[in-house]
Amino acid sequence: MSFAGASRRPSSWRAALVGAIVAALATLPGLGVGTLWDNSETVYGEVAREILLYGDPIVMHLNARPWFVQPPLYFWIAAFSAKLFGVSAFSLRLPSALATIGMGAFVGLCAGRLVSLRAAVFCSVILSTTLMQAVVGRLAIMDALLNLAVTVTVFGAFAALRTGRALYWYGASIAAGFGVLAKGPVALVVPVLIIGAWAFWERRSAGSVRMPVLRWWLGALLCLELIDLPWATLVARAAGPHALAVLLGHYTVGRYVGAIENQTGPIWYYLPVVILGFFPWSAFLVPALVHAYRRLREPQGSLQRLCVAWAIVPFVFFSFAQTKLPNYIALVLPALALLVAIWFDDIVEQRDRRVALAWAALVPVTIGVLGIAIRLFSQSNRLSADLHTIFGDLTWLGLTTLTGSILCFVLLTRKRTAVFAPAALAAASLASMFIIAFVAEPHAEVFKPIPKLAAAIDRERRSGDVVTIWGVAGSYALEFYTRPRVLQLNWRDFNLPRYEQSAALCTAPRAFLVTSRKLSLPTYGRRRRELAHEGGDVLYLYDGRPCG
Numbered sequence: 001m002s003f004a005g006a007s008r009r010p011s012s013w014r015a016a017l018v019g020a021i022v023a024a025l026a027t028l029p030g031l032g033v034g035t036l037w038d039n040s041e042t043v044y045g046e047v048a049r050e051i052l053l054y055g056d057p058i059v060m061h062l063n064a065r066p067w068f069v070q071p072p073l074y075f076w077i078a079a080f081s082a083k084l085f086g087v088s089a090f091s092l093r094l095p096s097a098l099a100t101i102g103m104g105a106f107v108g109l110c111a112g113r114l115v116s117l118r119a120a121v122f123c124s125v126i127l128s129t130t131l132m133q134a135v136v137g138r139l140a141i142m143d144a145l146l147n148l149a150v151t152v153t154v155f156g157a158f159a160a161l162r163t164g165r166a167l168y169w170y171g172a173s174i175a176a177g178f179g180v181l182a183k184g185p186v187a188l189v190v191p192v193l194i195i196g197a198w199a200f201w202e203r204r205s206a207g208s209v210r211m212p213v214l215r216w217w218l219g220a221l222l223c224l225e226l227i228d229l230p231w232a233t234l235v236a237r238a239a240g241p242h243a244l245a246v247l248l249g250h251y252t253v254g255r256y257v258g259a260i261e262n263q264t265g266p267i268w269y270y271l272p273v274v275i276l277g278f279f280p281w282s283a284f285l286v287p288a289l290v291h292a293y294r295r296l297r298e299p300q301g302s303l304q305r306l307c308v309a310w311a312i313v314p315f316v317f318f319s320f321a322q323t324k325l326p327n328y329i330a331l332v333l334p335a336l337a338l339l340v341a342i343w344f345d346d347i348v349e350q351r352d353r354r355v356a357l358a359w360a361a362l363v364p365v366t367i368g369v370l371g372i373a374i375r376l377f378s379q380s381n382r383l384s385a386d387l388h389t390i391f392g393d394l395t396w397l398g399l400t401t402l403t404g405s406i407l408c409f410v411l412l413t414r415k416r417t418a419v420f421a422p423a424a425l426a427a428a429s430l431a432s433m434f435i436i437a438f439v440a441e442p443h444a445e446v447f448k449p450i451p452k453l454a455a456a457i458d459r460e461r462r463s464g465d466v467v468t469i470w471g472v473a474g475s476y477a478l479e480f481y482t483r484p485r486v487l488q489l490n491w492r493d494f495n496l497p498r499y500e501q502s503a504a505l506c507t508a509p510r511a512f513l514v515t516s517r518k519l520s521l522p523t524y525g526r527r528r529r530e531l532a533h534e535g536g537d538v539l540y541l542y543d544g545r546p547c548g
Contacts, residue, residue: 011120012112016105019124023104025430026128027097027137030437032090034444035451035481041140042476044070045092048078048140049480052087058234059243064484066239068246072231073182074142089140096144100137103148104128107334110155114303115338116345122422123341129429130337132277132330138437142182143327149179150331153191158306161199164210166219173220177227184252188224190314190331198309202302255323265324270315273326278333280401280429281340283362287355288336288343303338310335348418360412360421363405393440397432404428449534450474450514454481456532456539457512466508470515472537478514489513506547513540 036042043062047070050061057076060067077095085091108124115123127133136143156172159165172191179187202209235243254260275282292308295301311332318328347356404425411421445451454477457467467482469475470489479486487504505511506524512531515521517538527544 011117012109015108015112015117015120015124017108018121019104019106019108019128020101022125022426022430023101023128023133023137024097026134026433027100029434030441031093031097031138032088033437034089034441035448036089036092036140036477038448038450038474038477041092042480044074044142045078045087045140046476046480046484048075048082048092049087050484051075051079052083053483058231059238061484063479063486066243068235068239068243069251070142071181071184071247073178074145077145078140092140093138096139096141097137099144099148100128100133103133103144103151103334106148106152106155107337111338111341115342118348118419119341119345122344123338125422125426126281126340127334127337129426129433130277130281130333131279131429132273132326133333134429134433136327136330141327143330146179146183146187147331147333149175149182149187150191151334153179153187154194154306154310157191157195158198160212160216161195161202161209162302166212166216169212169216170219170223173223174227176220177224180224180228181231185248186252190317193313193317194306194310197313198306201305201309205297205299205301205305208299208302256321258322260323263323263325267319269324270319270329273329274315274332274336277326277330278336280363280405280425281337283359283366284340284343285336287359288339291343291346292339304342307335307339311339344422347412348415351415353412353415353418357409357412360405360409363425364402364409393435393443396435396439400431400435401428404431446535448477449537450477451481452534453514453532453537453539454478457482460531460541461512462510464509466504466511468504468511468513470513470521471519472514472516474514474537505542509543511542513542514538515540 036045047060047062047067050064051057054061057072057079060070060072060075074095078092081091081094082088085094104124104127107127108120111120111123114120136147152175153172156168156175160168160172176188176191199209199211232244251260278285289308292301292304295304296308314332315329318324321328347353350356404427407424407428408421411417411424458481461467461482466487467478467485468487468489469478475486475488489504505513506526513521514537517533517536521540524542524547525545526542526547529541529543530538531541532539
């Protein structure tokens with residue numbers, strides 16, 4: 001399995017086309033349905049919007065203040081999209097969808113140059129229909145850009161070290177540079193760890209790694225500097241070196257050695273995340289790994305060694321990080337998809353498929369058990385009508401996937417139809433995405449009170465009014481759906497003087513307050529009217545004579 005002479009394979013472009021089409025079907029339909037999710041989508045959406053608001057693409061802003069948490073690539077693309085299509089959920093999610101489509105195409109292209117056309121198509125379809133891949137591709141976050149950059153970097157470095165062609169190495173370096181511009185140094189650290197582990201393993205097993213000469217490393221360094229250094233220099237000049245220190249220190253190294261925003265978890269945190277994120281293909285991971293294990297020690301098992309290193313190294317790396325989020329582990333999905341695709345490709349040719357059938361049977365069994373558990377849970381806990389609506393959507397999702405998994409099992413029973421088994425499960429997964437986009441997403445709006453309260457503010461708002469939030473989640477969403485600056489009265493904000501927080505409700509000509517109905521708040525001697533309520537949140541307007 002090698003990239004040598006692979007560019008002449010027409011199968012790679014066919015697999016790329018299939019991957020792009022399936023990824024587009026998984027991400028684009030209903031992309032703009034519903035409002036943004038708090039808090040990551042509204043935070044990043046607001047940062048992109050404030051690029052247009054203040055006309056400053058160098059120093060990012062959030063709530064009218066400089067913001068040094070993430071690099072700028074996603075925000076530049078999202079701001080450009082919002083400039084073209086207007087500020088909306090669709091325009092802010094479009095960069096992620098396009099990156100996911102590109103990733104489906106690129107993985108299909110690389111797989112087509114490494115394995116058979118059938119396995120390459122299986123790989124691109126499996127990757128594009130996994131739950132986490134589709135979800136990340138439908139959110140206004142930068143992880144889809146990171147995952148694409150890491151995938152290009154790993155495959156490029158793998159090709160360079162296998163063939164000795166410097167062009168692949170420079171392509172990997174450029175991809176790593178854009179990855180750093182999208183998510184920070186993790187886009188360079190993770191591929192280095194993956195390729196380093198694979199190269200060490202490869203030299204011990206096959207001895208066929210062609211280590212790059214000095215000019216390769218110089219070229220890689222030049223690519224990184226040309227992409228990342230200009231923005232870093234401009235930021236340091238505009239906001240001072242401390243801006244980069246905050247980004248690289250607190251929000252990069254600090255995110256690994258400490259828990260940011262209480263986003264932590266146990267050492268085994270990512271085990272259930274991988275199982276759920278790779279759904280509905282999770283049931284085939286064990287036989288695919290067993291199948292790969294048989295070739296790991298063979299000289300021709302280079303691709304399997306890469307995939308195993310790609311799956312294990314980031315899993316271990318992020319498991320020891322103190323800050324944990326589910327989307328961090330999404331960059332291992334291409335490796336898992338390729339392993340499962342190779343296994344399926346081999347199964348199709350076998351006469352005895354009893355092992356494959358046994359694992360395929362796990363999918364409908366698991367869905368049935370989950371459906372029963374959800375039903376019993378909803379009945380025993382007397383869930384509200386809103387939650388019952390969501391559980392109804394979950395039922396339809398379960399039935400759709402159950403139908404696809406049963407059809408997958410039936411198709412695997414015969415050799416003539418086994419090749420269509422992955423397509424049946426993939427079609428069911430795509431149907432589930434449509435249900436989520438067009439049915440579940442609108443139903444979930446009942447759990448997002450802030451957009452409706454923000455709409456009430458915009459209807460009543462006058463020049464000089466102050467917008468505040470106290471005692472409820474959703475401050476980022478309030479900033480996005482109104483406009484900065486929103487005062488977060490109950491948060492420890494060291495950039496906002498205490499007197500300004502307390503004076504907002506007392507001295508402003510008119511002050512809007514979003515808070516919880518459960519809180520007993522004083523009127524401060526002013527007139528207070530309830531303008532709107534949504535769920536457990538309420539919107540008050542303070543006006544009249546200022547208090548002391």
